[in-house]
Amino acid sequence: MELKLGRKFDEVPMMVANTDDENSLINMASRARLVVNCTGPYRVHGEAVVRACIQQNCHYIDICAEPQFMERMQLLYNEEAANKGVYVVPSCGVDSIPSDMGVDFVRKSFEGTLNSVEVYQEVVPDGGFAVVASSEDSWIVGKVRGRDGYQVTGLCAAVSALVLVGGSQKLPQKGGVYTTAPVFTDTELVVML
Secondary structure: OHHHHOOOHHHOOOOOOOOOOHHHHHHHHHOOOEEEEOOOOHHHHHHHHHHHHHHOOOEEEEOOOOHHHHHHHHHHHHHHHHHHOOEEEOOOOOOOHHHHHHHHHHHHHOOOOOOOOOOOOOOEOOOOEEEEEEEOOEEEEEEEEOOOHHHHHHHHHHHHHHHHHOOOOOOOOOOEEOOHHHHHOOOOHHHHO
């Protein structure tokens, strides 16, 4: 990462902001090109950060995976973000990028109308463990193997940030509030992850 940044991590200034203090968020966003927000729940703490970033022409990503928050930000801020050329890309974590990119891959690779996709993700650490989750109408059973999910989420967010601030020519032509696939599908993010 330090090679990509061209700076050592300890040379990067730290900015502290409070989601309950709009002035601190505006100050933070005015000093940054991009904010990576990891402060949830986003439906409580996220909107103020998005608003400050757009106001200060600062790109924004997060790791939310909260559909209601994402939809609200799109409805409230897409037009303003697009007019300012600011990218707002929620859900840049391991629980979102692989599935979004996978659905986009299927859409591009197969003819016909895509009406549903089932996604199975395998992430299992040494030794492995099983996950079983349920809701009223569904069961999710997963075998987890690979890097720790928190590690991979950090990697996904960092790579998303690098691609976005790197100004890839393959990004959509203007800013706005997007999910990950429309922004990153043709960029180097796919190769980097």
